[in-house]
Amino acid sequence: MTTRRKLLAAAAFAVAGTLALTACSGGGDASGDGGDKTITFMFRGGPDEKAAYEAAIAKYTEDTGTKVKVIVTDADQYATKLQAAVAGNNVPDVFYIEQASLQSYVASGVLLDITDQVENSDVDLSNIWEYGVNSYRFDGEVQGTPDGALYGLPKDVGPFSFGYNKTMLEAAGIPLPDKDTPLTWDEFVAISKQLTVDKNGDGTLDQWGTGLNVQWNLQSMVWSNGGDWTNEDHTKVTVDTPEFAEALQKFADLTNVEKVTPSASDAATLDTYQRWMAGEIGFFPVGPWDVSVYNDLDFDYDLIPWPTVGDGGTATWLGSLGIGVSATSKHPDDAAKLVTYLSADPEAQQTLVDANIQIPNLIDVAQEWAAEEGAEPANRQEFLDIAQDYGRAMPAAFTYGAEWYDELWTNIQPVLDGKQTAADYLAEVQPKMQTLLDESIANAEQAG
Structure with a gap:
């Protein structure tokens, strides 16, 4: 040690x-x-x-x-x-x-x-x-x-479910997603592109397909692509894998390549949660704790399974x-x-x-x-x-502390900004996460 x-x-x-x-x-x-x-x-x-x-x-x-x-x-x-x-x-x-x-x-x-x-x-x-x-x-x-x-x-x-603005999709003439069959990632991106528009013709986007937060939404993408944060007994960090890297890269690409999310300047003016509430975003997460507020919004919404990145099936955290x-x-x-x-x-x-x-x-x-x-x-x-x-369960739900898990988000911004590839970042951060997980395990043993 x-x-x-x-x-x-x-x-x-x-x-x-x-x-x-x-x-x-x-x-x-x-x-x-x-x-x-x-x-x-x-x-x-x-x-x-x-x-x-x-x-x-x-x-x-x-x-x-x-x-x-x-x-x-x-x-x-x-x-x-x-x-x-x-x-x-x-x-x-x-x-x-x-x-x-x-x-x-x-x-x-x-x-x-x-x-x-x-x-x-x-x-x-x-x-x-x-x-x-x-x-x-x-x-x-x-x-x-x-x-x-x-x-x-x-x-x-x-x-932690996935929601969509039913009113927005109907106004755009887009068939509503099936409530039992998850969208593939390509289908999700295609619909998001149709929803990302300049509605008032002033040359500036004012409606977007989605606006996800990496700390709460990456889990679904990684799991559906066959990746995970650790091995089964939570002793080894496993983020430096092709499956994890592909999922993180696709997340970043929603902003930098597909351009279906608000830009950094847009989000600085009004964050994506507020834009969803204002009816400006098509797809957004929904938890039970949101329902009392979301039911009073000026548009109809509903729930669907999370889109799937790979063939791992729809996934989300509980x-x-x-x-x-x-x-x-x-x-x-x-x-x-x-x-x-x-x-x-x-x-x-x-x-x-x-x-x-x-x-x-x-x-x-x-x-x-x-x-x-x-x-x-x-x-x-x-x-x-x-x-x-x-x-x-969230990756750190049953470990002794979450410092190892939190480390993933500490320096992730260059990936989200398109300045670093997901694969390069994960190769850098995995050893740091592993060190912190080892310390967590040692602390648990010592406390026990």
Whole structure:
């Protein structure tokens, strides 16, 4: 092990030890056993999510008599505030957990093993998306294994789907894509070219075929072309391959060769998300968290499978956010009951789903939800197909930290600008990623 890796491993071990000591010294805002029980629940989200959770928790308190103090933050502040709560010996009884944080929180003694509480509840785990449940299982070495202990339950699963502006395609006289058969890459590019036009005749493009973000959209292209970030056991980085390079090059070519995306100057004026919202982009990703906003746009949209670069089939990622219990909660059983309620109670789920912030956790409820007459988007089934059939975990979801994965994006801009080939860049970045992955593995071993 290099000196730098030794220092990193030692630092990780020291932090883990500090967190464990802090977590074991007390925690939470829960009242003592002598008074009314109050547990704290910390989560992140916007106004829609906050309102939905407040409604669900009000019903929980009415049914159980357990009061819940809600602490809500913006998404970009959540991780920092949770870490501060851990360091300050004030861990909330119940809180959101990221997949990529689970192993470190287990190692540092922050998360409670709730396997027994869940098994002794009336929760039917077979009726919750398997990917969501397994995301919060950990056997001490491997996360995601079906035999691991439960350190949380899914708040949701997040199938990252692909959408299109139905109104735009109809106005251009373009046949709507098949909802079950993915477009080939050539078909996708051809339609995108037809949609990239100067609508007002001033000599400047004001409508584009697409506008994708490399950090969130490259996964689909790589996987559909037979490439991947690592080997199966996540020990070797595998980005320096022809399949990966071809996918990344095609991504860059959408801007530099095919010219079906807004230019850098266009994006600086108004980013592609805002242009999609304004009806200026034909194809764009759609997650369940977008639906409450997208359903109010001035155009009709729907979902289709992701286009395929190669013969690997349509592919995309499936995220999840979990809800866990503090290992220092004064009311661990009540905290675990809140977790099972928010994750698996049909009435609570209906409250959250009605707010259009997620798909149902319960499979039977999700199937009814997808088949609703007049649903928006109409092809909700695509979300379920991703959750059930072909969605994949993000490359760093089940590794000890994501620094190795983040390294890919650090100096990728010259490729996106057409100043460096994808193959050359990947040959440069793979050794750097491998070093960071090796350090991650060593840190996991040291923390364990």
